[in-house]
Amino acid sequence: MSRSLMIGVDVGGTFTDVFVLDEATGEARVAKVPTTRPDQSGGFLAGIRAQVSDLARVASVVHGTTAGTNALLERKGARTGVITTAGFRDALEMRRRDRPRTWGLRGDFVPIVPRDLRIEVPERVLSCGTVRVPVDIAAVEAAGRALLDAGCEAVAILFVNSYANSENEARAAEALRAFWPNPHVSVSSEILPEIREFERFSTAALNAYLQPEVSGYLDRLERSLRSEDFGGEFLIVQSNGGVMSVDTACRVPVRTALSGPAAGVIAAAYIAGTAGFPDIITGDMGGTSFDVSLIAGGQAALAPQTSIDFGMVVRNPMIEIATIGAGGGSIAWVDKGGLLNIGPESAGSDPGPVAYGRGNDRPTVTDANIVLGRIDPARPIGGIARLDVEAARAAIAAHVGEPLGLGIEASAEAIIRVANSRMAGALRLVSVERGHDPKRFAYMPFGGGGALHAGALIAETGVGRAIVPRFPGVTSAMGCVIADMRQDFVQTVNTMTAQADTGALAALMQEHHDAGQAQLAAAGVSFAGREVVFELDMAYVGQTHTVAVPLPVELPEGRVRPPTREGILSAFEDAYMATYGRLLPGGVTRILNLRSAVIGLRPKFDLSTLAPGPDASLEAARRGSRPVHLGGSWHETAIWDRLSLPVGAVITGPAILDQPDTTILIEPGQAGEVDRFGNVIIAPALAGQEGK
């Protein structure tokens, strides 16, 4: 039997989502099952079995995982030791001399590796790469044994300037690996050969901290799959939105830090691109936060690093996600100066909004949506059978209405307007502030909460339209199936452009290229094509912030053709102009890092297989009406079953479209159209547009 099934699995806090694609027929199916704890492999397999009876037919299982993120946030990684350069054992704890919050001077920092498990050894490399003190191997061995005796399961080797010359680190690693009882040895120059010791040390130490936990988890999953006749490939989504083999994930688990959200953004890019919108801003509204990403020309913006928590920096290319504290559970309150605020305090999903009746008595954004009739109190959300509208009304009256002198509905609308305005701020943050005109973009809400606010965000930010995917709740699982395989490399070069050794640079590019191609080949996955991308981090001498400079490079028969200094300089000037709008006349430029990406393009599937079937019709979709408060008054508003709407249906606002995992609000003056893939496209209504 041929292996034709591709399966994407996203394990969330409440539900495990599964997306199954049959590459032979183009048919797609979805499943949603409860997440099992503590061993998530139960729900993982149950979700797959809900749609697939024979695992022998599965070509690949791709997993977007939050195991790494959660282990970091909950500080549940392994007991980890550090071996480092004499004089620098505290670099990891000293951070970059920051503090948790600007104002208040409060808050402590507890490093993931305590001071007594950070051991110094004699060794020193200079910034030019010269070995000033060769590494003392006997000291490394003694340090390793001391850490084992202290109960360490993982260890990181963190030497100063190892980005410039990795010799001392490599020798220490060889000595240590000779007797360390497991593969959990992280070496800073292997993980991230890039200048900036704290960022490199932090990334490598967090990697070591995650290795036992994440590789144990992935190993359990893989064994359960194999025990069910699964003979295909098991792949993991990275924070950069590409997938990697499970072996790579076990070696470099720190690359999974944003695995789950990255998969969602990748799917959003594909869905929107297919629907004809290559430029979108995605918004994921959860209980406590609103996460926004920008996709331009079908490409998600990548950020060079992120902080998982104060002082916990991971430096790896990752999908750029801007987060603000305005989720459904964010609390609305009026400060002593009379200003209405939303968040940052949140009721989350437990206890959740007042209407959940679980003990929170301060109003949230979701409570305002319930009071205004936008969420149907009779439809279960968050596992609650029936929402307590009266409690929500009382909370809004007490905490917002009285201090502002407004009625209950007006107060609820005020909460929504301020929340929308904060969400619009996040959209502007990733678009206007980066030089993108929002008019060119479509907004795509995914996850459960966002579609209620999509229409308002069109009005607030001037985005052209909103696109609500057919299954917003399983976007991340779908992204797993769509994601390309991607390997990123970095190497600090640190040279003046005018003196750059372009031959040596080409040799590094060749090395990255060959290593990436070898990893693609080893993964046993079929690709529709391959891409290689080179970028240089460059700046004028004296600047510390660099500009990413895409470098066009020819690769005849897989051999890198060396770039010229003139070509590099002109690419820099193009990139710098695009970023800052002015060049520095006569400025001397410098190349800091080479970044390379080797990408195996996965075959894409036809999203129209998800579209509504022939039995969908307006009649089948009609669900009557209910009063919804909009623009200052109650309107009797039509309710539709979203999944039963046929292709081409146009619903003019005000209207509510319901489906199991989300509610869509079409505001007065707007219309929603079902496109041929089943997406709902919301835009300002055209004259003469009406239900058909």
Add this chain to the structure above:
Amino acid sequence: MSGDAPQGAGEIDPITLAVLAGRMEQIADEMDATLFRSAFNPIIAEAHDASHGLYHAATGETLVQGKSGLPIFVGVMAFAVKAVIDKADGDMSDGDIWVFNDAHIGGTHLSDMRLVRPYFHDGEVFCHLASVGHWHDVGGAVPGNYNPQATEVFQEAFVLPPVRLVRAGELQQDIVDILMRNTRLPQSAMGDLNGQLGALDLGAARLDALIAEYGAETVRAALDALSHRAERLARAEIAALPDGRWEAEDFLDNDGITDTPLPIRVAIEISGERLALDFTGTAPATAGPVNISRGTAIACIYVAIKHIFPVLPANAGVMRPIDVTIPEGSLLAAEFPAPTGGYTETILRMIDVIFACLAQAAPERVVANAYGTINALSIAGRRADGRRWVMFSFYGGGHGGAPEGDGLNHGNAPISTATIPPLEILESAYPVMFTQWALRPDSAGPGLHRGGLGAVYEIEVLEERGAEGFLFGERGRFPPRGVAGGGDAALNVFSYENAGEWANPPMVSKMVGIRLKQGERVRLETPGGGGYGPAADRAPGAVARDVRLGYVSPERADADYGPAWREVGA
């Protein structure tokens, strides 16, 4: 100034107000972010020693300010804008941009280059946009401009009064030429100037869009309402404190010229919704550069207040219920041309005494003193090819113990949000090698919640031609204080190698012209933070953990906490 409703303001509904508050904050934040990304010198790009905001058309008072800039600028920028308003005396045109660094009228020190752009709407000044950034070098006797032996501003830097850099949209190249001829690092300065102009352009464009969307009257009404709201918030916070009068005193080591301690005294009186701070009894203006202008002093009070009440916004309304007495002739109200280069040290001490004073009134609202010195260390020289290099950086220390827990190890100064450059970046840019970058055991003040640890930085000169060192620090004689019964932290110690011997500066924490040969080192051992609450109340298990981690030596643990920790085991 009064607490009444703003006069002549249009009415604004609370929802539009909340929306506009966020939009205007975002404009200022975006100006900050633009300069951080495009600036040339690491003091702005990495340390974020810069700030942007919107200021009142007539008074220059702060209306909105970016959240990511340097905290001290939150209060001081209003004085810079006021200086330009006074100088222009009504003669302003659309498209003008003024520039100056004169610290006596604009606050802080001469390294801070201020650009002010009147923003016009319908032919009238609607508000001002301003940008301030710390330039790498602005001339003077010492590279980097921290000259502890200056007795006049002229030895610190060149002084530029407010002049038009851009006149009705035309860049005045003459002014640019003067600026660039007065710095050791013209390329860096030009890059920073460009970045600041870019930030102002962006602010103006965003304000255009906002006014087009909401109308000028609505935006103006929102600005008035925000100022009123800031005042109400401040009154409410003050009212929650107990009434009474308290005093506190602390000292600066010296002024760098004469080795005499300089008292900083404050008396705080709380009465209902009003709070008065009186600095009578503070030392007179000094010959050396630890003076500050009156504007800087008021800005510093603002920073202290905002640390105690983080909920207060960056808006001049906050200061209305606060009365300030700064004695004439004191080092907190210095007159031109008294030197002000070391202003950071003086305002850090002001914050320390304000915290120590308020700790007597409301110990749950404050933390113990942080390390209390910026430790501006400059190592400079020439390379074999004659090129000049200047490695200039500020160094960190511990934060104070807090009501809820221990202080932060190795944090940044309360007046700053600056991060420290990575040592690998410093080593790759300058001919030096760090031989130590570590926490400093026994540097924190003991207490129920001890202070955070200070640091040890040791730097060796690699350049064959040697180098010269300059230090501007403090807390060499008077340690950061504990509060609520907590103990004091360790002193700041600076040492340098000279002919095989370690030496210390005669002025303890300040020195110019330290000659360093290749292979010689300097070492900074910075203070931790003071302790919070009595050391006797600290859990023996917490003391045992501190000893196990090497934060506290066994000897000091015995001396400060008694032997109980030895029973617990590590």
